[in-house]
Amino acid sequence: MDRLLFGDNQFFGVNHASEEKARAQSMRFQDIRAVIEVIDAAYDEGVNTFMCTTHDRIAGVCDHVRSDPQRYADFKFFPCMPYAHKYANAVTEHGMLGAVRRFLPDGGLLDTAMRGGMALAKKDIEGITTLIIDAEMKMFAGLETPVIFLQNVVVDLLLGLGFNEAFRMFANHVRSRYHAEPGFITMNMPKLLDALESVGIENPIVCSNINKLGFRMCGGFGAYTEALRRRKFRAIAMSVFASGAISAREAVQWVCEQPNIESIVFGASSRNNIRSTRELVDQYWKRREAPVEPVTAPTLPGSVG
Amino acid sequence: MLKLAVVGLGKMGLSHLAIINAHPGVRVAAVCDPASYVLDVLNKYTGVTTFTDFDDMMRRTELDAVLVATPSSMHAKMVRKALEAGKHVFCEKPLTLDPRESEELSRLAAERGLVNQVGYHYRFVGTFQEVKRLLDAKVIGDVTHIQAEAYGPVVLKPKGGTWRSQRAAGGGCLYDYAAHPLNLVQWYFGMPRGVGGTVLGSVFSSETDDEVFTTLYFDGGRSAQLSVNWSDESCRKMSTKITVWGTAGRITADRQEVHAYFRDTAKLLPGYREGWNTRNITQLTEDVWFYVRGEEYSAQLDYFVRCIEENESDNVNSFATAAATDRVIAMMVADAQRGAGITEQSELPAPVRKRRGLMALFGK
Numbered sequence: 143m144d145r146l147l148f149g150d151n152q153f154f155g156v157n158h159a160s161e162e163k164a165r166a167q168s169m170r171f172q173d174i175r176a177v178i179e180v181i182d183a184a185y186d187e188g189v190n191t192f193m194c195t196t197h198d199r200i201a202g203v204c205d206h207v208r209s210d211p212q213r214y215a216d217f218k219f220f221p222c223m224p225y226a227h228k229y230a231n232a233v234t235e236h237g238m239l240g241a242v243r244r245f246l247p248d249g250g251l252l253d254t255a256m257r258g259g260m261a262l263a264k265k266d267i268e269g270i271t272t273l274i275i276d277a278e279m280k281m282f283a284g285l286e287t288p289v290i291f292l293q294n295v296v297v298d299l300l301l302g303l304g305f306n307e308a309f310r311m312f313a314n315h316v317r318s319r320y321h322a323e324p325g326f327i328t329m330n331m332p333k334l335l336d337a338l339e340s341v342g343i344e345n346p347i348v349c350s351n352i353n354k355l356g357f358r359m360c361g362g363f364g365a366y367t368e369a370l371r372r373r374k375f376r377a378i379a380m381s382v383f384a385s386g387a388i389s390a391r392e393a394v395q396w397v398c399e400q401p402n403i404e405s406i407v408f409g410a411s412s413r414n415n416i417r418s419t420r421e422l423v424d425q426y427w428k429r430r431e432a433p434v435e436p437v438t439a440p441t442l443p444g445s446v447g
Numbered sequence: 448m449l450k451l452a453v454v455g456l457g458k459m460g461l462s463h464l465a466i467i468n469a470h471p472g473v474r475v476a477a478v479c480d481p482a483s484y485v486l487d488v489l490n491k492y493t494g495v496t497t498f499t500d501f502d503d504m505m506r507r508t509e510l511d512a513v514l515v516a517t518p519s520s521m522h523a524k525m526v527r528k529a530l531e532a533g534k535h536v537f538c539e540k541p542l543t544l545d546p547r548e549s550e551e552l553s554r555l556a557a558e559r560g561l562v563n564q565v566g567y568h569y570r571f572v573g574t575f576q577e578v579k580r581l582l583d584a585k586v587i588g589d590v591t592h593i594q595a596e597a598y599g600p601v602v603l604k605p606k607g608g609t610w611r612s613q614r615a616a617g618g619g620c621l622y623d624y625a626a627h628p629l630n631l632v633q634w635y636f637g638m639p640r641g642v643g644g645t646v647l648g649s650v651f652s653s654e655t656d657d658e659v660f661t662t663l664y665f666d667g668g669r670s671a672q673l674s675v676n677w678s679d680e681s682c683r684k685m686s687t688k689i690t691v692w693g694t695a696g697r698i699t700a701d702r703q704e705v706h707a708y709f710r711d712t713a714k715l716l717p718g719y720r721e722g723w724n725t726r727n728i729t730q731l732t733e734d735v736w737f738y739v740r741g742e743e744y745s746a747q748l749d750y751f752v753r754c755i756e757e758n759e760s761d762n763v764n765s766f767a768t769a770a771a772t773d774r775v776i777a778m779m780v781a782d783a784q785r786g787a788g789i790t791e792q793s794e795l796p797a798p799v800r801k802r803r804g805l806m807a808l809f810g811k
Contacts, residue, residue, distance in 0.1 A: 154683070155683050156683070157703075158728070158729075159703060159727055159728075159729070160703050160704055160727075161686060161701050161702070161703055161704070164683070168683075227683065227684060230458065236609065240609075265484065265487055265488055265491075267488055267492065295739065295740055298465070298737075298738060298739045299461065299462065299465045299739055299740075301465070301469070302464070302465025302468050302469040302737060303461070303464060303489070303493050304468060304493040304494075304495075305489075305492050305493050307492050308492070329738035329739075330469075330737055330738055333469070333737070356734070357729050357732075358732075358738060358742075360734065360735055360736065360737055360738040361736070361737075362734070384729055385727070385728075385729050386727075387727065387729040387730065
C-alpha cells in the first residue's frame with residue numbers, strides 16, 4: 143500500500159466538524175468534474191491511491207479513469223463498501239428483507255437473478271453477501287482495486303452482533319473473485335482485531351481513527367497504541383487531524399511517530415493542501431527508520447483552543 | 448452481569464442489539480421478532496437465543512431488563528408487560544401513541560422502582576448537552592424563543608411499504624422525526640401550555656405526514672417553533688438544529704457545533720467570551736466503549752445500564768419526560784385537525800383607532 147491514500151469524504155458533504163462546511167463542499171463538488179480535478183491534483187502530487195465509498199457518483203470517476211489508461215497508469219482505487227446511507231434509507235422504506243431484495247441483481251443476467259432469489263430463499267448469507275459485493279464492485283470493472291474495504295458502519299454492526307463469520311465471507315470473496323486484499327474500517331480497532339483473528343484472517347488491513355487526541359478511538363487510547371506496538375496487522379490511520387481539532391503539523395508528526403502504521407488516509411479539496419500534507423508526511427515519516435519512540439499521552443480534548 | 452432482551456429487530460433494534468451486545472456489563476439473553484428470517488440468521492451466526500413470541504420469551508427467559516424497539520404502536524403493550532414482570536425498560540421513541548397510556552406506564556415504572564428510559568438520543572449529543580448547560584446557567588439571560596429544526600431524506604417518493612408510512616402505526620414525520628427536536632425543546636423549556644398553527648403536511652405520503660410545523664406557547668411569554676421535513680433530499684442524513692434567543696445573546700447548535708453569541712450583559716461561563724464562541728463536537732464528546740453510528744447511541748445505552756447497576760430510577764429521558772412529549776404530539780395532532788385558527792371569513796376585531804391631530808403629536 144502507498145504511504146498516503148486520498149480519501150473522499152470531502153466530495154460527499156461528509157464533514158465531522160461542521161454542517162456548514164459539509165454543505166459548502168457538496169455545492170462545490172456537485173459536478174463530478176470538480177471532483178476529478180482534485181483527484182488529478184492529488185495524482186500529480188504523487189498520491190496515486192483513491193480510497194472511496196461505492197457512492198453512485200464514483201461511477202463518474204471510474205469512467206473517467208478508464209477512458210485514459212495512459213494518464214492513469216499508476217492510479218489505484220481502494221473501494222469501500224457499501225455506501226451505508228443508501229441501505230439505511232432503503233431499510234426505513236422497504237424493511238430489512240425488502241432492502242436486501244432491492245440491492246440484489248434483478249434484471250439482465252437471468253442466472254444472477256436466480257442466484258439472488260435462491261440465496262435469499264435459502265438464507266444463504268454467504269451467497270447474498272457475495273452478490274451484494276459484486277453489485278457494489280460493478281462500477282470498478284477493469285480498474286485496479288488491490289484492496290477492497292468493508293465500511294465501518296457495517297463492520298462495527300457485525301462486530302457488535304458477534305457476526306464474525308461475515309468478515310471471513312467478505313475476505314474470501316474479495317480474495318478469490320477480485321484477487322484483492324480485504325480491508326476493514328472500524329471505530330473499534332482493538333476489538334475488531336480479536337474478531338478477525340477468531341475467524342482466521344491473518345495480518346489484516348485495518349483502517350481506524352488514529353490521532354493524538356484519541357478522538358473516536360473506541361476501546362481507549364491506550365488499547366490502540368498497545369495494539370500498534372504488539373499486534374500483527376497492517377494499520378491505516380484515518381482522522382489523523384481529529385476533524386481539524388489538531389494542527390496539521392502536530393497531527394502528522396504524532397502519527398508518524400507511532401509504530402507499524404503503513405498508510406495514512408486523508409482528504410483535501412485543493413492542490414495546496416494536498417501538497418502540504420504530502421510534504422509533512424515525507425518529512426516526518428523519514429524519522430520512522432529511527433528506533434521507535436515511546437508513545438506520548440493524549441492531549442485532553444479540553445486543552446484544544 | 449445484566450441479563451437483557453432486545454425486542455424488535457428493525458433498523459433501530461439491530462443497531463441497539465449490536466451496541467448493547469458489546470457492553471461488558473450486559474449479556475443478551477434473548478432477542479424477539481416476528482420475522483423468523485432475521486432470527487434464524489442471527490441464531491445461526493451469533494448463537495443468540497431467539498423468540499418469535501414476546502410472551503413466550505418473557506415466560507421462558509430470566510431477565511433483568513428489556514429493550515423495546517418494535518413498531519411504535521406495539522410499545523405500550525410490551526412495555527406494560529415488562530414492567531409488570533419487574534423488568535427495567537428501555538423503549539424506542541415515541542413511548543406510546545396515547546399520552547394517557549404513556550403517563551400510566553410512567554406511574555407504573557415509578558411505583559415499581561424500575562429504570563425507565565426512552566431513546567431520545569439527542570439528549571446524549573455533546574452539543575445539545577452544552578446548550579442545556581448554558582441555559583441552566585442563564586448565560587443568555589431571559590430566554591424568549593427557541594427555533595427547532597430537523598430535515599432529512601427519508602421519504603422521497605410516493606411509495607413506501609413499512610409501518611413507518613402509516614400514521615395509525617406510529618409512522619410519519621411527526622412521530623419519527625419531529626419528536627426529536629420537540630423533545631429537545633421540552634428539555635430546555637419544559638411543558639408548553641399550548642400549541643397553535645400546527646401543520647402536518649404531506650409531501651409524498653398518502654397515509655401520514657412528511658412535514659411538521661407548529662408554534663409552542665410557554666409560560667412567561669416564551670415560545671418555540673418547530674420546522675421539520677423528512678422529504679428533503681438536500682440533507683445527506685437527518686440534520687437537527689436548535690437556535691435559542693435570550694436577552695443576553697443567542698445560541699445555535701447542531702450535531703457538530705455550538706455557535707454562541709454573548710452580549711456584554713451575558714453571565715459568561717469559564718472558557719467563553721463576549722461575542723462569538725464556537726465549540727466543536729470533538730471537544731464535547733465523551734469516549735464510549737463501543738461505537739457503531741454515533742457516540743450518543745452508545746452513551747444512552749451505557750447510561751441505562753449504569754442506572755440499573757446504581758439503582759437510579761430518576762434518570763434522563765424517563766418515561767415521564769417522554770410522556771410529556773407524547774402529550775404535545777397529541778396536542779399537535781388535534782390542533783392540525785382544526786386547521787387555520789383565523790380564516791379569511793373570520794370576523795376580525797376593529798383596529799384600535801389612532802388619535803389624530805395635535806394632541807397625538809404630543810403623545811396625550
